[in-house]
Amino acid sequence: MGRRYDRPMDEVVAIWGHEPEVVHIERVEARPGSTSPLDPPLQAVIEAALDERGITSLWRHQADAIASVRNGNHTVLVAGTASGKSLAYQVPIAEAIASEPKSTALCVYPTKALTNDQLRSFSRLGVDRLVASTYDGDTDTDARRWARRHANVLLTNPDMLHVGILPNHDLWKDFFHRLAFVVVDEMHTMRGIFGSHVAHVLRRLRRLAAHYGSDPTFVFTSAT
Incomplete structure (x- = not known):
């Protein structure tokens, strides 16, 4: 402390x-914290966006996780609260979309408050091609339709993924075909019966991704 x-x-x-x-x-x-450089370094637009937020270097756990995700490895990052875990997946997602805007990412969060916070964070990465949208119980019909047509980063929760997205996968076939990343944040909250349920939902997601021709990289983060 x-x-x-x-x-x-x-x-x-x-x-x-x-x-x-x-x-x-x-x-x-x-x-004392330990920083580490990235190889290759951050894309200039992302580096500038982070610099505006006062982030001029990456902690070692951030750099190691980013390198792992960049290489297509399924990655689990466990680090302390407020240690910048989100950058471990935000940076590779933003880089991929900057290079190939048809790539998509699905981010799953346990609460709407966290989802909205991450929506703001994605919007501050400086990548014009990155179009992020929330998709939860508060999303109205028009906004849901817009998200299906335009979003390449979709932020949702396990329940909406289970009852609103996967059963209607035919409406998401283009998104699933281009799915490059799946993020499950705060995975320590998904335990017990709920955790078992989420595991089955993710298995179903993987089957649908394979059905539509994609093999996404999975990233899990936890504060404990």
Whole structure:
């Protein structure tokens, strides 16, 4: 824990530390981060977009994961909260679409709030050809039709994938034919019966992708 967080945490402990639900308190000292270059480097437009966001270098886990995904490897990235895991898949997706705009990506998130946050993040990558859209229970009929026709990055959740997309795969056949990436974010939330359900949904997705002639790279991320 960095020094700048000591006072807020002291206040939290003072308020809640005596509660019976709190069984253990531990301070973890901050450690220096380790950065790593990419080979090949980021495309200029993406590098400029990240620089505008104050991201001038990549952490080692980001660079290693990006390299893995670039090489077409199914990749699992486990790193701490707010460690920039999203860049591990956003960068390869943006690079692929910048080079081949017909490529598509399907990103699955556990909550609508996270989906909307990632939509904003994708839009800030500076790739004009990248057209991202959410597809969930709040998406109206016209917006769903627009997404099917125009989006090359689709952000959804497991339930909508199960009941809204896969059963209507004939409406998505062009998207599935060009499917290059499947992202499952916050995979640690998908456990127990729900996790088993998601696993079967993903198997079904893979069968449909193969049916339409694609073999996407899968990327899983987790904070625990």
